[in-house]
Amino acid sequence: MKLNPEKEVIETVAKIMLISARTAPKAKGEDEIVTAIVTQEEKEAIARQMEVIGEQATHKFFKRDAQNVRDAEGLILVGLNFKKPAGVNCGACGYDCNSIIKQKTYEVEYSGPVCTIRVIDLGIAIGSLVSVAKELGVDNRVMYSVGVAAKKLGFMDSQIILGIPLSIKGKNIFFDRKPV
Template identity: 40%
Template structure:
């Protein structure tokens, strides 16, 4: 049997994405409460997300959204990772309120520990990508656009991690739109 790397790339990136998602799932969580949601998208869903990212950039005037919209079209897959919002009942004050009861009166303010857990998951996921020698980048812009089109809609905060298996990392030395 001969397995050609170029023709097996889509199944390779799917296996790698599964491994990266597992790293996010097994990352430590505050009080052991898992509020993290993770999905991988490919093909037409990536194209739809790129268009949503482009529209968001045109509407908000942030040029890096346009660059990132082009950039994810160079990826074989995009992992979306987000956190649902729930107070951890620790009264830590990290969110800016003195107690969780006070914060809960302001549902637009996320629990700071939800964001910390998301950051730890993203760190584990990008470390796993590095272990597997697949190129990636964490993108706020694409995560924000994903929420706009209903991907991970139950999550308060979403980030995207596009994956690329290619000769040159498309997420490095990126051109800006001016």
């Protein structure tokens, strides 16, 4: 008899989630979304990096989130690899579509500037993939902290990265977390 066989499907669930991100609607049908399933070794490296970042007074929550990452059975990353603006000249990024690509890139925790329409595409993709997890009964949480650590470690060629840890336990590990 195998105990807790449901945990063996986490990679399959992650792959199905990433399909949903890939097929989510995108502006003009142009896809700048990047996805990855993190290995156990990479997951630990991200958690360690989160703890390092969590030493900063403004980022103490990274340490709490690092424990969630360690406790999760799986972890996926979703990012935006911005190459060209959507071409609608909405101005939400602070520039027009011709001048945004000429701007000097700045690096803080994420890189910018990026096209706001492309960031909306990222949000739609994330909404699509977490809805799949919920439909399949897999607890998850979208985490900025995971993405910052993954970006610092150079895990994805993306200006913006978000991480989604996946958990299959009797109680949702992302619920009742202590405030920092």
